[in-house]
Amino acid sequence: MPPHRDGQLSAGLVTRTCRISDVSFRAFLAGRPAPRIYWTTPDGLEIAASGAVARVTADGSDRFETIRDQASDCFASVDTEGGTEATRPRLFGGFSFHAEHEPTPPWDGFPGAEFVLPEIQLTRTDTGTWLTVSARDRTPDEVEETLSELRAELDELPGMRPREESPGVKSTRHTTAREEWGEQVRQATERIRAGELQKVVLATALEVELENPVAVPDTLERLRTSYPECYRFLFEPTTAGGFFGAPPERLVSLRGQTVETEALAGSIARGETPEEDDELAEQLAESEKVREEHELVAETIRDGLEPLAETVVVANRQVKRLSNIQHLQTPISATLDGDEHVLSVVEALHPTPAVGGLPPEMAKRTIRETETFDRGWYASPVGWFDANGDGEFAVGIRSGVAADSRVTLFGGNGIVADSDPDDEWDEVQLKFLPILDELE
Ligand SMILES: C=C(O[C@@H]1C=C(C(=O)O)C=C[C@H]1O)C(=O)O
Numbered sequence: 001m002p003p004h005r006d007g008q009l010s011a012g013l014v015t016r017t018c019r020i021s022d023v024s025f026r027a028f029l030a031g032r033p034a035p036r037i038y039w040t041t042p043d044g045l046e047i048a049a050s051g052a053v054a055r056v057t058a059d060g061s062d063r064f065e066t067i068r069d070q071a072s073d074c075f076a077s078v079d080t081e082g083g084t085e086a087t088r089p090r091l092f093g094g095f096s097f098h099a100e101h102e103p104t105p106p107w108d109g110f111p112g113a114e115f116v117l118p119e120i121q122l123t124r125t126d127t128g129t130w131l132t133v134s135a136r137d138r139t140p141d142e143v144e145e146t147l148s149e150l151r152a153e154l155d156e157l158p159g160m161r162p163r164e165e166s167p168g169v170k171s172t173r174h175t176t177a178r179e180e181w182g183e184q185v186r187q188a189t190e191r192i193r194a195g196e197l198q199k200v201v202l203a204t205a206l207e208v209e210l211e212n213p214v215a216v217p218d219t220l221e222r223l224r225t226s227y228p229e230c231y232r233f234l235f236e237p238t239t240a241g242g243f244f245g246a247p248p249e250r251l252v253s254l255r256g257q258t259v260e261t262e263a264l265a266g267s268i269a270r271g272e273t274p275e276e277d278d279e280l281a282e283q284l285a286e287s288e289k290v291r292e293e294h295e296l297v298a299e300t301i302r303d304g305l306e307p308l309a310e311t312v313v314v315a316n317r318q319v320k321r322l323s324n325i326q327h328l329q330t331p332i333s334a335t336l337d338g339d340e341h342v343l344s345v346v347e348a349l350h351p352t353p354a355v356g357g358l359p360p361e362m363a364k365r366t367i368r369e370t371e372t373f374d375r376g377w378y379a380s381p382v383g384w385f386d387a388n389g390d391g392e393f394a395v396g397i398r399s400g401v402a403a404d405s406r407v408t409l410f411g412g413n414g415i416v417a418d419s420d421p422d423d424e425w426d427e428v429q430l431k432f433l434p435i436l437d438e439l440e
Pocket residue numbers: 201203249264265266267327354355379397398410411412413414431
């Protein structure tokens with residue numbers, strides 16, 4: 001499919017922002033149609049948005065570049081007033097995992113890449129809350145008038161909204177049966193022992209039928225309490241479905257020439273007691289198998305950054321503890337050689353061997369040949385970028401696609417030569433839990 005350009009902004013973009021009293025972002029999102037966007041980072045930036053003033057889409061292996069080109073048209077003429085750095089125009093969206101992406105359910109409405117510049121955006125930081133309205137082909141006065149009207153409407157919304165009940169789980173179905181998984185892992189380990197592969201991340205999907213339709217913004221709000229150290233996002237391009245999740249993993253943040261990223265790979269459960277917790281963390285940190293697998297990820301990220309960077313700094317490995325799982329984590333930072341667009345860094349890193357494998361092409365091929373469900377946007381870059389090419393992307397894991405009363409969740413794990421199918425299965429189940437628990 002050739003990229004279409006309904007996002008082109010020949011007539012220019014007008015955006016106006018005003019400060020507002022705090023308001024429930026969930027109540028705002030509940031009352032808006034698709035496209036709807038939610039994005040929040042552990043450091044406190046929180047954005048809820050709806051409508052599309054511009055929408056750029058792309059497919060195929062040059063989708064990163066196509067999006068960047070279309071976005072520069074989009075940002076070419078922007079008349080913006082009243083905001084702060086936090087409210088500057090941003091395009092929100094993401095990419096499919098594979099370049100050869102042909103959406104099948106539940107991924108209807110998700111092309112190979114799509115970014116949206118929202119019509120109405122709420123931004124919350126620790127210094128305040130703002131409302132932004134953006135439009136094309138409208139005069140600044142008209143946009144300001146819409147801003148005042150919307151501000152009055154928002155005054156009617158509650159500052160806090162009582163939490164809705166969880167939708168309740170009617171039934172769950174693994175798209176990959178346990179025996180099939182065992183066979184998949186055995187075949188992957190054979191390829192690894194034969195020297196074709198070093199590592200591959202295999203995933204499965206869990207189809208969850210709910211008692212009631214899911215309100216994703218409410219689910220994300222509940223995840224705020226249980227997973228405060230994670231990103232939380234929703235990208236709902238059409239009414240067909242919304243991709244959402246609470247990923248612990250940053251793919252990249254780029255500000256000026258400073259890149260922050262990490263290797264996050266290697267997993268173990270949490271303990272019932274602090275002692276057991278520490279024992280498990282130690283077991284994770286001491287396991288040679290996990291350490292090797294983790295180092296492959298850290299080295300590959302470093303190698304991916306080096307051609308773009310003046311310096312790359314790989315910090316010490318540590319254990320990152322989440323409510324239901326512990327991971328090995330290595331923070332990595334870099335100073336780039338020149339002005340690179342964040343999408344160039346995204347393209348250089350995706351997929352890291354934390355979600356793909358090594359060598360990258362062989363791992364991607366193995367994933368395509370092995371997995372019996374559509375990865376779609378699972379384990380892919382999701383986030384935003386701005387007119388300067390700064391931006392931030394999470395890895396779309398601990399995630400699912402929601403449509404009415406069905407949510408499809410995804411979870412994967414790194415397979416290496418001596419992986420045991422049963423252990424890997426158990427670890428994958430842990431990765432469904434953050435969202436599954438909130439739906440139940
Ligand atoms: C693939 C997933 O997680 C990734 C794989 C991990 C592993 O193999 O131990 C750990 C963290 C993530 O990088 C997932 O959550 O679905």
